[in-house]
Structures are given as structure tokens and as C-alpha cells.
Amino acid sequence: MNNKQNPALNQKVSGPYTQKSVVGRSVPRIDAPDKARGAAQYTADMKLPGMLYGKLLRSPVPHARIKNIDISKAAAFPGVKDVITGKDTPGIKYGNWRLFPQTQDEYPLAMDKVRFIGDEVAAVAAIDPDIAEEAISLIHVEYDELPAVFSIDEALAQDAPLIHDDIDQLEGNISIDRNIDVGDIDKAFDKADLILDDKFTLHAVSHAYLEPCAALAQPDVEGRLILWTSTQAPYIIQCLLASTLGLPENHVRVIKPHVGGGFGGKMELRSWEFCAAFMAKRTGRPVKFVLTRAEELSTGRTRHAMNIRSKVGFKKDGTIVAKDFEAYLDGGAYNSMGPTATFLCGNFGAMLYRYPAYRYRGYHVYTNKTPAGAMRGFGAPQALYVTETQMNIAAKELNIDPIDLRIKNAMVTGDTIEGVTKISSAGFVESLQKVAEMSKWKEKRASLPNNKGIGIGCYSFISGGVFNWFNTPYNFAACEVRAYDDGTAHLLTMASDIGQGSDTVLRQILAEALGIKVENIRVTSADTAMTPKADLGTWGSRVTLMNGNAILDAANKIKEKLAQMVSIKYNLNIIHEVAFANDRAFAKAKPERGISFGEAVAMWVKTHRGEELTARGYYTPRDKGLTTPAYSFGAQVAEVAVDPDTGVVTVEKVTTAHDCGTVINPMSVEGQLEGALHMGLGYALSEQFVIRDGKVLNTTFLDYKIPAAEDMPQIESYTIETYEKEGPFGAKEAGEGLAIPTAPAIAHAVYDATGYRCKDLPITPEKILRATGKITE
């Protein structure tokens, strides 16, 4: 396609790396055999001699001062070895935003106040889980109940109770705000022929990871601790656990066993991790906590519910002139990862399209509900649901095809996002063109029968953040590579495989870099005592790019040393490059002049009097703007059938074309896409919390409705390969972004089928029937 408005689009997108041997192959997951056999050990599976079982007492009221806690009966109960309340702990607050200590608003156990139903008040460790549960019921707490607020509006009312009255910097219930101002917004709107001004409400949903949170702590006689925990961020847990316990950081060793999903819900220190460690120290015995599904659904982190008002201006030809975007985030009782979501929601309000003027006002609001945190997309699903729905409204109003309207405004490679960064690669237009072709967009829009619809939604996402709110003094990603004379290598990294496949993908990157077989690489990952410092964890879709780059750094150092060996052995002219492939190191121009990888390592070891060949690699994004080193892009088309009488929506087919840079492992990318689609389906249609007076009523998977396997549509997808110069072998993220487009695409298709435009997720059968006049009462 020739794009006259936007000549930058006419270039072909391709990368220089075409001769790869391991990268780009669907290498099976390293963890798959163990998981398929049921042999993989998760934290809940682990048992240690003398281990105690922990259980938490949670607040039954949404907002109260604690008058008194009587633990005497619980402590005297046979089999109970320890009972703790906030008063027994060092009373140190924590939170992931260490750079701004006033945002650290959580205690491991409530000190004098509870702020939501489920807030952790006390913990018991006993010789078996039944005794622990029984003992919990024997703890008597006297509460002095306070007025509570359950919505953004209630929390912002003049006379609203202060939820965090102990934080001096706060005047009301807004914990943090963020402004973005680009261009002269008021002047820009003057140029608009069409102005849309819409209010949206987005709802909270659960990560619904299949493995509930669990932690097991083991003390040693010198007071050091090992914590096995179901986490996405071992280093963050190590740091925050140490600080809340008052220990040096390196007296805490965090090990991540197999983890059954995280999706953003396992990236902070949590009460049970602290309680396991603290009670292990007190009792001298290992202590394990395993949460129930009901605890997860009623008190676990969620995606932020938001109220968003968005005003967008268009010229008659479809050109966007300005956007004024205001978001209120329902944060629940604590900050959790809310500040980051507030930040990213603002950034993503201005993504995908060129906005000459943009204003963002974001407010993170405390309420007496379960805290919202990070969840797959991290502020972007909400922002882009609004953006994409308004693009579809505008297309209708301006009588322009929705895909054409997007192409006209699309961000392209080289575009600058003012105040943020320059986009180093963008396959967005190509994604739009490809998805239109694959889905037969134009033909279907013209020919679908009644009650069937087709719609589009798009996304962009970050490949890791450049921000350092955690305030780590160490590199964002680090690794050690050890090369051996038997031709194998060992990769040690703090990167956390939580089911997304990073152990496999990082192994592929190292195999490609060293030119050895993927099977010849051993991986040790996510053990803070055994792997180089540091790593911020698996979130923000950062692992492939950041850890991949750290691995390339280490591999290059190894290769430089081995190149010397080949150079000496064959007396190579200084202008010769040494290449690594097929388990060999050789002169690139004269491949016969070379030795096996193992021989090269052996030579290096001999010439260094027995020294082991190792190298450390690091990556920290420096001078990469404000948000991320690289953006992914994509477009998705959904086709639905709506039963006009019951309002039930069936998603029949979903077609996706997306740009995640170089695909390292196609099978893994496909898995991410299908998993993301499943989450997007639930977000759009069936998942929601039913909350009454702050209490979650649907606490089982019977009534918290994640889509079933049978609900999955037919799926077709295509990857637009761009080359991202900041990514390892040109790779970008494929983890979170794909969870974004499904809801707006389905909503658009439902509009196409029924005329109902959803500005209030989720799209329920009842909302459709009300919109179509079938239910009036």
C-alpha cells in the first residue's frame, strides 16, 4: 500500500539477522516435561522437616481502628507454635516505590487500623493446617468501626473519611497524581471538526493465576533466611523482606520455584511472605503459607477499576488534533502498584496515534476495597479501551473506515512521542493492513447478517520500563555465563520464569549468541543468592529485552576471549572476524580455520592456568527516554454473534497481526497470544467482582467467571517482523500488550451486531438487552 500522507510507511520492514539457527525456532519449553508429568515443584508442594503451617486472620470490616486483639486462646490451643499481630513486628512500612517513601503505605500486619475487608490482622503458625485454621477463629479482635468509602466518588467527597490519616503529605484520599501536557490543548481543539467527549467506567478483574500465592521460609542458626515464594520478582521481595524485618539485604535469600502464573499479581512483598519469614525466625522452624482461591478472589490484587473521561478532536479527513484525557483510578486501600498504573495509563492514552496536543490528568484514589495493583497491561488496557472505542465512534461519525482512520493517524518508526522517547520500530500500519486482509475486513463489514458483527481493537506496549522507582543501585538485568571445555555453558540469571517461558527463550538467546546447541545450556534462574545482582523481575514485559541484552553482553565477552584462541591457533590476520556457529569458533571468511567451542574453551583455560571461563553481562536502559526502550504494536479483529433475545455474545473468530520485533520462539509467542486472548475475552464479557459494602461476594470460579476452554474462538494470527535495534536479535515484548486489543475489538463487534456501544465494561447480556430495548423495567 502506498501511503501519501505518511511516506515513512512505504519502507519495507525487515531485519539484518536472517541466518539464525536457534532464534526463531519453536524450541519446546524447558519446563514442559516436568509440568506434564506433574513433577514440577511449586511452593505449595514443598515440605521441610518440622515445618509449620501458617494462616492469616483478615479483617471482616472495611474500615476500623483496632481497639484490642486477644490472642490468648489461640496461643494456648494445642499444636499452635506462634501467634503474631502487628504489635509483635518491627512495624516497618513497605511498598515498591522506594524512591518516594511516602508512597510506602503498607504494614505486613495491621498496626492500629484496618482499611479493607481482608486486611491482614494476625497470623498463626501451627503443626498442621487445620489447627492453624482453628486457632485463627480463636483470636478475638475488637474493632472501632469507621465510615468507609467504596467508590471513587465517595472517596473524593468533601466529608469522606481519610483512609491513610497517618501519612502527613496527604490531604484527602488521592494518593498520587500525574500530569502530562503536550502542546496547547485549547488552541488545538479549535482546529477540530468533530469533538468526542465520552465518559467510561472500566471494572476491576482478577489475575486468576492458577497457582494461588504461597511462601515457605526456613531460618538458619545465624538468623539468615531462605524464602521460597511464588513470585515474579525475587529481588524486590528480597529487598523489601529484609527491610521490613530489619535485616541486611543479603541475610535474605529468595528462591523462586516453579510459578503458576503471575500477570502482575505477584510482584510485591505480601503479608504472608513476611509472616512466614518472621515466624520462622521466632520459632526456629520452617513456616509455610498457602492462600486459598477464596482468599485470592476476595482479598487479592486486581486490575484497576477506572473512571475515564476522554475528549478527542478530529478534522473532517480523520486527522487527530488533540486529546484531553482524565483518569481516576480506584486504588483500593493501599498504593500497591497503583502509582505505576497511574503513570502508564497517561502514557498509553497518547499511544498508537499521533497527538499534536495531549493533556493527561491521572489520580490514584484510596477506597476501602481490596488494593488494585499491576495486571497484564498495567494501566494500558483501560486507556486503550477508551482510545480504541473512541476511534471506532469517530470512524462512524466521520464516515471513514475504522482501519483507514487508524492508518491515517498511526505512529510509525522514527516518530517522536514528545517528552517521552523516539519510537525505534513500529509495525503498526503493517499490522493493520495485514489484519484487514486476513479477516476479510471490508467484505465482512458489508455483508454480515443481522446479529453478527465485526470489530477492531489495537495496542501498543512497553518492552520493559526505563523508570527506577524501586530505586535499585544495581543494573536492571544481570547474568553470568560460564563456558566449559565440554562444549556446554551455564547461564545464571535472576530472571523469573513464571510460566511465560523466559528460561527457554533466554537459553535460546545465549545458544544463538555462542553458536552452540540449546540443549548444551544449563539454566539456573531466580535465586537471589546464586545469581548475579540484580533483576527487577518479570513485569512490564521486560524480560526478553532486558535479560536478553544482559546475556548478549556476557556472551560477547566470552566470544572475545575465545576469538583470541582461534586467532592464535590459526595465526589469523588482524582483519579476520571470528564467528560462532554449529558448536564451532572459526574464521568467518575461512570457516575451515576453526575449532570446536569446547576446544576453544579448553585452550582459554590452559592459557589462563586453570581459570574458569566466565563473564558477567548487564543491561540498564540509559538515555532511552522516559518510559521504555521499545514498543510493540498490533491490531486485532473480532467476529461475534449476539443472541438478540438473551443478549449472550459468542466470539466466533479472532484474527491478530502484531509486531513483537524478531520472534525468538514462535510457539511461545503463540501461547502468549492465546492466553492473552483468553484474558481479554473474560475482561470484555464475563469477569467481574460482585461487591456489596466492600465485600466480594463471588469468591469461587463458579461465580467469578473466567472463560472456559469451550468459550475460546477460532484464532488466526500473524507476526509482522520488524527489527528493533534496542532488543536482542531485534526482539520486543509479546507478553502483556496482546491482552489489550481483545476487549475493544469485541465491544466494536457487539456494536456492529446490535448498535450497543459499551462504555461501561463488562459487556453483559443484560446491558445489551437494555440497550436494544428488550429489557425496560
Added chain:
Amino acid sequence: MALPKFSYLIPKSLKEACIMLAEHEDKARILAGGTDLLIKMKHRTVQPEYIIGISNIPNTDYVHSNHKHLTIGANASLTMVAQNPDIQRYFPALAYAAGVTATVQIRNMGTVVGNICNASPSADTATPLLVYDTKVVIMHPAGERTLALDEFFRGPGVTALESGEIVKELVLPLTSDRSGSNYQKVSPRSKVDIAAVGVSACLHVDEKETITQARLAIGAVAPVPKRVLHAEKTLEGKKLTEELINQAAEISLDEATPISDTRATASYRKKMVDVLVRRALNASMEQIRAK
């Protein structure tokens, strides 16, 4: 979540189970598939001291039929009922409902009799069994008694069973060749879900398609799954016209007293009674015509 403590009793016969139940009264519960009971116990909504496990009593997991009746034994699983050829032929709405109850694993363990004894207003098999004039054979230490299913449900989770009584089997009169029946359900998630509303119909007609007997039952819209007797009477003796369907739907709406809960609002449930009654009646007639 752990199960509370209990003693597990293993009777050798249903009779012995009755005796045990009579002895321990409210402190004992019958366990067949356990798919409802164990969850309630884990959530501490029931805490029996004794569990009387009947799943290994021989010859209780049957589906029998003769030329007049079909009988479903106390331990017949939902899967057995869904897959039984006689049930598929004579009681297609029941076969379908049993096959869309919960998930494969639960259908393999859970029993149809248990589904009835659990007395959930939304039980998938309840409305089909109601429209097939099912009789409940109840055993007690001194003998047996029989009760029509529409007298069996007394409230959410409450049945007509008295102390020492268990359900031995369900008896369904075979339907004729000139009959058609259908179960309709709607739920927030399109598949593998508990019914927000369920409706069953069963029509018998003469050779001129005049309705000789009509049965219509609604589920999850009242404290118990129930027949809409007034609508049944209105349908009988007439031909199934659009207008008659309207009348039946209207009467059913009057009979429905749904609540708003986590699964649906009352107004959505009311609307669905209207939609599903129409669909169930039309589908029943189509089935007759297809024979």
C-alpha cells in the same frame, strides 16, 4: 480449605443407610458423588458429624427401563444419564440437561438423585424431571413411599425428606412417540456454567397436533424449581400458536419470582423466562414434527 472432622460410615445396603440416618438424624449426611456436599463442608455451611457413604452399595447406579417406566438409581451419575440411549430417546431434555451440568469431572462423580436432593433452585436436571412427571421413591427404615417430584422441593436446599429417609430412585413414565420436550438454559458465561435461568417443556399431541398434555417448568427464578400449572392448563386442548405461546410465557412470567444475585438481576431473569419458555415450547413442537 480443609474438611471438618467427621466419622465415615459405610452401609452395605440402602436400608442400612436409612437406619444409620435415622439413628444420627441431623448429625448425618448422605454422600453419593460428593460434588455438592464436600464443598459445603469445606465452606462450613454444613458440618455433619457422620458421613454415610452410599457410593459403593452394589446395584444402585442403574438406569432401568421396561415398556412403561424408566428408573434412575440413587448412584446413577450425571454422565450415565446423559449418555443412556433410553433417556436420550424418551427423555431428551433430561439427557441434555445432565450433559450440560457443570463440567466433565463433576458429571462423572455427581449423581442425578444427588442433584435433586441438593435442591438448588438452579439444578439443571430439576426442570426436565418435573416435566416428565417424575416420581421420587423414598426409602425409610420401615419401608418406602412415593412422592411426585413437584411435591419434593420445599425451598432452597430443602426437600420433603424426613429423618431417616433417602431417595432410592426416580421413576419416569415413558413418553409417547407423539411427544417432544426440551431444556433451555442461559448463563453469563456461554458454556460450562451454572444456569441463571432454566426452562423445560414437554408436549404430547394427538394426530392433529392438538396438545393433549403439556408440562412446563421453570428453574432458578423461584425458591424451588417448579411447574407452571396454570400455563400447562392453558396449553392443553389447543394447538401451539404464536398467541398461545404468548399466553404461556405471560403466565410463566407471573409465576416467576426471581431475585437479583451474583449471577443475574431479577429483571434479566424475568426476561429470560419469557424468552426460554417460548424457545422450549417451539423446540418441543419441532421435535414432534421431526419424528
